[in-house]
Amino acid sequence: MTEEQEAIAQAARDLLGEALLSASVDAGGALVLEVRAERTLDLLEMLRAAVQPPVSRLADLHGLDDGQALAVVYHLFRPGEAFEVTVKAVTPRQRPCVPSVMRLWKGAWWPEREVMEMYGIEVVGHPDPRKLLLPDDWQGYPLRKDYVYPLDHPYLQPNPIHENPFVAGGGQGADTES
């Protein structure tokens, strides 16, 4: 960790106490701060305002499922520079929710909708919680690790005249055929 990253991590630790789960550096050299989901906005506002010069450009917002817990990941940059801070808002699987960062960045509108429909993480305070890409009556959260491919949808079954990709070795699978 460089001195600057160390300073930012220390400031985050002072602000959040034990809500900051970890601070590390990833393979690309970016500082990664894992925080509990309810204190996300505090940390993001600190990065935007208290750190000098501020880390204030939200480049990407996406979800993450590492098998244990769900998280929403924010990639923040200094405008014009290559200095990156990654904030992971970790939330448990049972009732995943995360505050909306739309009051800081309007550009989080659609990414948060995508996170809501793909991971099932409820983004609290989002003004437009519709589905973005999936059909409105879709059941399930596709990007979770425990998502089961919906074989009973009439358009999604493998064509029985082709090799069946869900049965090892191909051929006509008895339990997955349409």
Place this chain on the structure above:
Amino acid sequence: MGLKGRNLTQRLSEEQLRRWLDAVAGGVAKRIDDRRLKRAIGEPVRKIARRYADNSLGVLFIRLADEVLNIGRACSLWPMQFGLACCAIEGLMAAAASRYDLDRFGMFMRATPRQADAMLVAGTVTIKMAPALERLYHQMPEPRYVVALGNCAISGGRFYRDAYSVAKGVDRIIPVDIYVPGCPPRPEGVIWGLLQLHAKIRGESLADGPCIEGQRPQWRFRERLKQKATPALLRRPESAGRPEITE
């Protein structure tokens, strides 16, 4: 109940539309049943065709009428552009542009299904798009043909495994006449596929059975043609891909 005072941009459901049509046009929606219309118009023509199919002079006239109608349909096929993804750029727009011209085949892209003969489904069909695709297919007047352009439209293509949102082939949603494989197919390949569609259209006949929804016309007339007609009438001149009546 009327549309007065209603926001004109609000979409009505099918049931509401039907009720409004009944209220305005006095029960017209109940009386217009297009299957009945087809039978009322098409059946006398087919009866006449079948009556005159028993002698070779009749067959000659029927074949002449068939040729004229089929050439007219095939050589001015107006596709409804249904470009969804990469195949639209490579297979539809590149084929329709000046280098591999589609206009020389009489093909003029129509944006509306109401004025289109064929539907060229070019690209990946997602499950979200599938109801719209089906609705547009049903809005096309008959005779209509469907060409599945590209691997995604044939079977889901590269999204066949593990893609939760891609329909595995457009033929699960609407009946397809011609499949053009490729990812994307070259414009020459698209033109090859459209010429196969030409051949299919040229092989149809007036005396075939009615085109019931989703099924192709029954090729009943072909059997009769083989029995009654002379070999000269059965033999078609050599040209690209036109099917001979042999089976």
